[in-house]
Amino acid sequence: MFKTTLNKGIFIPSMVFILLVSITSVIYPQAADEILNIIKRFIFINLNWVYIWAVTFFVIFLIFLLFSKYGDIRLGNNDSRPEHSFFSWMSMLFAAGMGIGLMYFGVAESIQHYSSEVFGMEHYVNKAKNAQLYTFFHWGIHAWAIYAVVGLSLSYFAYRLKLPLSLRSCFYPLLKDKIKGKWGNVIDVFALCSTFFGITTTLGFGVVQINSGLQFLNIVPDTSFTYQIIIVGVLVSLAILSALTGVDKGIKILSNINVILVLSLLLFVLILGPTVFLIGSFTEGIGNYINNFFNLTFGTHVYDQETLPWFYDWTILYWAWWISWSPYVGLFIAKISKGRTIREFIVAVLLIPTIFNFIWMTVFGNSAIWFDINVAGGALSSLASNPDALMFRFLEYLPLSSIASFMTIIIVIIFFVTSADSGIFVMNNIATKNAVRSPKWQTTLWGSLLAILSLLLLNAGGLKALQSMTLITALPFSVIMILFTVSLIKALSIDQSYYDRNFSKTTIPWSGRLWKDRLRQIVETKDSKSVNVFIDTVVKSAFTDLQAEFAKNGVTATINYFEDDSKIEIEIKYDMVNDFIYGVASTSKIASNYLVDENNFPKIKERGIYFPKAYFGDTREGYDIQYFTKTELISDVLKHYDRFLDIISEERNEMFISSDSNGIVP
Known part of the structure; x- marks a missing residue:
């Protein structure tokens, strides 16, 4: 008998919408991209303040929780303890949160900011400082605050209140039992579609970078679609196999391996690159970030019209991108965070990844700028529009560049697999309303859909349209996330009152x-x-x-x-x-x-x-x-x-x- 744990009220509407948008983007890629881009531009230009205020509020909210009496509340029973070691927890968090992005933008973003016409009138030193500052801003506390709000809300309601690990559960204090009906389904359909679109576009761009690296190492002769099919086929098969083994095995093992490789590559560049310059620029960059923190947080560039297009294409796009990814990353973070206290969760998710990102972006981004100024004569800046190959071209200026490039490809491949397998796990979790055990064919189904649609969109040029769709969904979800915080603070106040409540004064004189x-x-x-x-x-x-x-x-x-x-x-x-x-x-x-x-x-x-x-x-x-x-x-x-x-x-x-x-x- 054909068995399934898929919930029809979530799976069917989600599949209809996903296939409708994807097929339209494949058949009419240019028209779809133009229409969705118009909508996206309207939102970015006229409603960018929604993203600014929402992300700012998330940072303030988490800092409040960090120092509040609620920080000692545990994500689970009062006697529960973490299921994963701290190293494994952080490894999986990185792999799901920003893995491929760090490899793709580690060099590219700093070089693109440095070579941007927005900073064209300034001295090259100020251009370099601004490049580091805005890279820190886009990959720092604000980005992880978005993930932390969703992950914390899900963890609390799932492990503390014993509700399903589902976005609908975050509305329980506001909707009560209505979360079990159509309103809950609407929330989960939105989360499933957003997750699918975000992973599909990211994996599509990841395949291009892997293909570019393999060509650079002369493993494949070109970056044709044929080789991209082979790459996707092999890597998605590995992702399905990893997902079938579960979080405790495949995903954890791959994440731990990759963190070791990432740290090795980081030390390789730090030691063989301009070490003194990197240490000094990291120190100065941290100070520059702290000094400009509030200006960056509330900045809308409204008084500097020439920088507005850059502001829309970078800061607002990043906030929308992180928000659109937050259902997926938040669900995965929640899955691996049972037993942590709220304070421990916030410190680990908000601060530790931020510090690591700052180190990573300094070592790779500032090294690239240093080589561009002192060695390459502007050769790296000239490749700013080709981020797929920029990391590998940068590594050419280091000793043992072939080994470093090969290690980079391995890291990107493992990040690709861990992003895909954790994405498969999360999507199946949403579509089944957190079923304990699902048949293996469902895992294969999600992996196959990711592979087929990402390849079709990549071949037809429809990835940009799907990316625009993903960014558009971030606007309503930012409002949903604000409601998460309202719901969470209401639940935490009740939680604190419940455990602090003493015996009734009426009972004091009893015998x-x-x-x-x-x-x-x-x-x-x-x-x-x-x-x-x-x-x-x-x-x-x-x-x-x-x-x-x-x-x-x-x-x-x-x-x-x-x-x-x-x-x-x-x-x-x-x-x-x-x-x-x-x-x-x-x-x-x-x-x-x-x-x-x-x-x-x-x-x-x-x-x-x-x-x-x-x-x-x-x-x-x-x-x-x-x-x-x-x-x-x-x-x-x-x-x-x-x-x-x-x-x-x-x-x-x-x-x-x-x-x-x-x-x-x-």
Whole structure:
């Protein structure tokens, strides 16, 4: 029998949209590119502020969480611990997040900024500094903040609240059980399509770079489509095989190997390149980045019209690109982050990759600029428009360039495979609503779709159209991500309150003598009528006895009655200080849907649960007194009266106890 774990409500709409956009881009690549590019340009020019404010908000939000009381909350049970070692965790995070991008833009971005006409009027030193500064900006904290918001939200709701590892779960505090229906499907369809488009375009461009490197090493004679078919076929097959083995085996092993290779290549260039210059430029670059952090963050180039096209094509495009990739990367980061604390997650995901990216971009980008100025005579700058070959041309200026180029190709291949296999894993996860086990043919299906569509688009020239489509989807998803943060902070505040909540003050004087009565009171739900009866009998009798006893001791106490018997208070008036007030009022709270529907609990007649709540004249927060006996209530009033006398006897409290600032009784 044909078995599948695919959810029809997610898989079918997603496939229809993916195939419609892809086939249109293949048949009408130029027309599709023109139409989508018009939409993209409109968004970048007129709505770029949405991206600026959204990304800025994500950075501020994460910094707030980092230093807040919520930082100690664990992504899982309080006793859970990480499933992966720190090294493996970081390795997989890099492989999924920016692997191919680092190889593709490590040299290319710095050279392109350096040779850009935007900085053409400046001295070459300032051009080099600006090239490093903007590269840091595009690959630094802001980029990883986007991934961290999605990854953190998914991790929290999946492992802390035991919801499915799905984007729909991030809306639970806002939509509740509606996430199980069509609204949840819409969210997951959007995430699946965005993920598919992002991976397809990235893999398409990755194939071109691999092909270019193989030609450079004379392994293949040219960069024809035939060789690209072979490359995709081999690498996607490896990705499918890796995905079938799961995160703990294939993806983790390949990621660990690649990080070792990446570090080796980094040290190779650092040691054999202009070492002193690189160390000095890294130090100065960090200072330049910190000094310009806020200007870069809020910069819109509105006062410098000549730089606006550059701003749209770089900063805004990058923010849109990271946002469009965040469903995929965020889901994968969440999958491997169970057991970490929120503070640990933010530090690791936000700061450590940023520092590594800065080192990488300095070593490769600044080395290329140094060689271009001092050795190549501008030869590298002249290749700025050909980023596919730029990395390999740069390595020619180093000793053992053939070995370095071969290592670069191996790294790009492994990044290609790890990006594809983690992408396959994430897409199947979305389409199956986080099914525990899926048949192997589904993994093969996703890999085959990636291979076929990326090749068709590459051959027809439709990758740019698909890239534009991916960037367009970033606009609505940036709004969705903001809602993630609203939902997350709401959940975290409830989480903190839940674990910080102590026993009810009502239970403090309890002994085991009245345990049967206590049990009956606990399981008995209170309506407004029963609470009013409690106030009119137990509370009223306690206040009456207190009033009589106060009178015997020379203190005049007044009992204030209110209409409908829902409120009563005992008051002792003073001339120079605040009056002493202890009151009890009928208060309600909305019952949880789970409590209303729970069979193992007395049925709730009203949607609200009522209870008698104490309040005080100084507007301190009151508490539930429904389990107090008459004598326990009298004792509680006297405790507060003793506190009142103790406070007014201290000179330092004068500003709080003056009768000019009597509290308003709720």
